[in-house]
Amino acid sequence: MCHELTAHTAAIKNFLDTDPEEMILRSGASYSKNREGINIEYFGRTYTVSLKDGVVMAGNNKNAAPKDATLILQYLKQSSGLPPRGKWISFLELPQGIHHHVPFLKDACQPISEALSNNPVLFMQRAARLDGQPIKMGDAGAQISAFPKLPLAVAIWQGDDEFPAKANILFDSIAPHHLTTAALWVLGCELAQKMINP
Structure with missing residues (x-):
């Protein structure tokens, strides 16, 4: 605190x-x-x-x-004023992202996976409440504007006998020009909370 x-x-x-x-x-x-x-x-x-x-x-x-x-x-x-580039990168690809990658998976991606991975319809409803637009990614995916020039992508994969269910949050490659990696970590966690607790 x-x-x-x-x-x-x-x-x-x-x-x-x-x-x-x-x-x-x-x-x-x-x-x-x-x-x-x-x-x-x-x-x-x-x-x-x-x-x-x-x-x-x-x-x-x-x-x-x-x-x-x-x-x-x-x-x-x-914010730098630069527009989105339309290229998605993982948290790992952000500057010094490697240092916070495991906590990011645990605190941002895993909660979405646990709550929504096996219910793509509910996942898309929750994304729509954040003005998310469907995109082709995973079993269900959405592009959500965190800020006017900073979109995020969130996707889920339903589990099966071979692979566990999972979720991922991706950042437009322009993201580091608008927020620090530490702030983007918090942003991903806030997206997760807004998806899980609308």
């Missing part, structure tokens, strides 16, 4: 120190109606970030969960 708070505090400071026009231009965000905040799409929902204090609000006027708020602030600050 302490690390989470530290990351969040740092993310707020970095956000408030950055020119809003620059963040909007690079991230695919927009000004809120009163121009006192920035609107950003995150997993198919609109969030508003206050330019006064960096507080992140969900569409229902509730504060965003700390991990979601931190990721939104980090993306707005760090």
Whole structure:
């Protein structure tokens, strides 16, 4: 929890120190109606970030969960402006991804596999709730926009006598230009939680 708070505090400071026009231009965000905040799409929902204090609000006027708020602030600050490349890479292929690959499989991919691998229909319903679009991958696959310029792919394979069920989360190869590998690890875990607990 302490690390989470530290990351969040740092993310707020970095956000408030950055020119809003620059963040909007690079991230695919927009000004809120009163121009006192920035609107950003995150997993198919609109969030508003206050330019006064960096507080992140969900569409229902509730504060965003700390991990979601931190990721939104980090993306707005760090996004390079580059569009998706349409090439999927695994977590292992991210910069220093090898150091967090096993935890990523355990904390992000395995929960999706356990909850949804043997129910492709439910998997696609859950993906659709995050504005996911079907793609040809695994026994069922979906492309989900985490942020305007940062799509993820998630796929499941049903188990059989020879192979166990599994799930995987892939990143567009542009991802490291928008978030650090550590932040992308959290993003994958948040996708898993949103798929499992809609």
